[in-house]
Amino acid sequence: MSDTDDRSERDGDQNGGGWSAEGLGYLQKRVDKPRVYVVHPDIRSDTAELLERSPAAKLEEAKGLAEAIDIELMGGEIIPVRKRRAATLIGEGKIEDLKAISENQEIDVFVFDAELTPVQQRNLERELKAKVIDRTALILEIFGNRASTREGELQVELAHLTYQKSRLVRSWTHLERQRGGAGFMGGPGETQIEADRRIISDKITRLKRALKDVAKTRTLHRARRQKAPYPIVALVGYTNAGKSTLFNRLTRAEVLAEDMLFATLDPTMRAVEMPSGRKIILSDTVGFISNLPTMLVAAFRATLEEVCEADLIIHVRDASHEDSDIQAADVTEVLKELGIDLDAFDTGVPVIEALNKGDLLSPEEMEARIREGVRHPDRVAISALSGEGTDTLIARIDTLLGTADYKLTKLIPYSDGKARAWLKANAKILSENAEEEGFRIEFQVDPVAWDRFSKNHPLPD
Numbered sequence: 253m254s255d256t257d258d259r260s261e262r263d264g265d266q267n268g269g270g271w272s273a274e275g276l277g278y279l280q281k282r283v284d285k286p287r288v289y290v291v292h293p294d295i296r297s298d299t300a301e302l303l304e305r306s307p308a309a310k311l312e313e314a315k316g317l318a319e320a321i322d323i324e325l326m327g328g329e330i331i332p333v334r335k336r337r338a339a340t341l342i343g344e345g346k347i348e349d350l351k352a353i354s355e356n357q358e359i360d361v362f363v364f365d366a367e368l369t370p371v372q373q374r375n376l377e378r379e380l381k382a383k384v385i386d387r388t389a390l391i392l393e394i395f396g397n398r399a400s401t402r403e404g405e406l407q408v409e410l411a412h413l414t415y416q417k418s419r420l421v422r423s424w425t426h427l428e429r430q431r432g433g434a435g436f437m438g439g440p441g442e443t444q445i446e447a448d449r450r451i452i453s454d455k456i457t458r459l460k461r462a463l464k465d466v467a468k469t470r471t472l473h474r475a476r477r478q479k480a481p482y483p484i485v486a487l488v489g490y491t492n493a494g495k496s497t498l499f500n501r502l503t504r505a506e507v508l509a510e511d512m513l514f515a516t517l518d519p520t521m522r523a524v525e526m527p528s529g530r531k532i533i534l535s536d537t538v539g540f541i542s543n544l545p546t547m548l549v550a551a552f553r554a555t556l557e558e559v560c561e562a563d564l565i566i567h568v569r570d571a572s573h574e575d576s577d578i579q580a581a582d583v584t585e586v587l588k589e590l591g592i593d594l595d596a597f598d599t600g601v602p603v604i605e606a607l608n609k610g611d612l613l614s615p616e617e618m619e620a621r622i623r624e625g626v627r628h629p630d631r632v633a634i635s636a637l638s639g640e641g642t643d644t645l646i647a648r649i650d651t652l653l654g655t656a657d658y659k660l661t662k663l664i665p666y667s668d669g670k671a672r673a674w675l676k677a678n679a680k681i682l683s684e685n686a687e688e689e690g691f692r693i694e695f696q697v698d699p700v701a702w703d704r705f706s707k708n709h710p711l712p713d
């Protein structure tokens with residue numbers, strides 16, 4: 253995508269260097285890692301949320317996000333904002349403080365854990381003599397670094413362009429207003445921006461088409477998986493909750509698990525045989541985060557839709573995190589947007605809440621965690637790291653998928669070689685008798701697998 257990058261830089265100059273989200277790639281060419289300082293503007297609003305994280309916790313999360321890319325974190329602070337400044341968001345005094353930090357610590361990038369308008373970004377960059385990026389740009393950067401499948405890359409690129417386009421529009425209206433009646437100043441700037449918008453729109457259209465193709469392929473895979481004789485169990489949860497660690501423990505696979513936000517971006521699937529002999533397909537997914545920019549939710553919708561296909565969902569939670577409950581609420585929220593209601597116990601997919609990182613809590617603290625917050629009937633305390641509690645978790649999975657295999661007897665017509673082959677491959681045949689109309693087969697089978705198969709392949713009773 254080098255031509256996007258070239259354009260961004262050039263257009264950025266014409267617009268005063270403000271709007272582009274060309275990423276930090278160029279900084280990584282330096283020998284040293286870029287030196288980053290994180291600012292969490294604590295914006296006071298009238299609409300106090302019921303569950304509100306502390307500004308300190310938000311700053312910590314923003315720092316964690318910054319560390320998810322290859323940078324050197326120099327520090328961070330909370331800046332109270334009583335009144336948003338249109339030009340710079342934060343007040344003049346605070347800018348002076350940051351200027352000093354910028355100089356003394358040779359900061360390359362300031363991350364503002366907020367949404368900045370293109371104008372604010374440009375002004376802050378000028379004042380601080382450093383690059384300034386906002387929360388959306390940072391998350392885009394992380395996603396860009398992590399995407400490893402074609403679909404992931406396309407999704408990130410699409411989100412990137414949508415971001416650029418939205419900022420282009422805003423900066424354009426801004427210029428328009430500035431110019432006012434001075435018609436003679438119009439011309440080149442405007443047409444340039446219009447041309448940029450058209451180029452971006454064209455690219456977005458092309459990307460969407462490409463994504464559709466990839467999605468089609470995935471639907472085919474999914475259809476194939478639907479026929480897969482094993483139930484699908486999906487791990488979901490807030491970023492860094494320990495999904496990949498649990499995935500690795502259950503599958504003994506080596507999936508990148510790191511103390512880094514968004515270590516996993518593309519869903520990973522693997523077949524696992526449980527101690528009971530039941531086979532499942534376990535799927536690891538991208539982590540969630542609060543205030544995920546809407547365009548990113550949209551971009552990753554397709555990936556997360558995999559979760560909708562699951563026969564069982566394991567909601568992995570970091571029980572040792574002080575905001576564990578709020579994180580859980582965030583996850584529930586995003587899934588609701590996808591049409592999965594984790595709180596609806598009786599309808600839809602069964603859900604197990606795995607309260608992870610039990611090794612970091614005392615038994616009493618864990619006991620309290622199990623009882624607090626939204627009531628959940630299926631909470632299991634585990635430590636994905638030490639393995640404690642995972643046996644109980646596995647037992648719950650078995651129970652919820654249906655403990656005992658079905659024992660069934662079916663008459664398979666002689667013409668239906670497919671059904672007989674399926675049974676031979678996926679069920680335990682107890683007896684088989686050749687009768688007039690076909691084989692009468694008595695077999696033992698995983699109920700979920702049988703449901704899947706018999707739905708697509710009705711048999712006479």
Ligand SMILES: Nc1nc2c(ncn2[C@@H]2O[C@H](COP(=O)(O)OP(=O)(O)OP(=O)(O)O)[C@@H](O)[C@H]2O)c(=O)[nH]1
Nearest residue numbers: 492493494495496497510511514515516539636637
């Ligand atoms: N102490 C402790 N640490 C754990 C446990 N499970 C996971 N971790 C650590 O938590 C960090 C995050 O784990 P991951 O498995 O990468 O988390 P994830 O949910 O897959 O994160 P994303 O892919 O970023 O969404 C790693 O440093 C793990 O070693 C646990 O049971 N106890």
Ligand SMILES: [Mg+2]
Nearest residue numbers: 495496515516
């Ligand atoms: Mg992961």
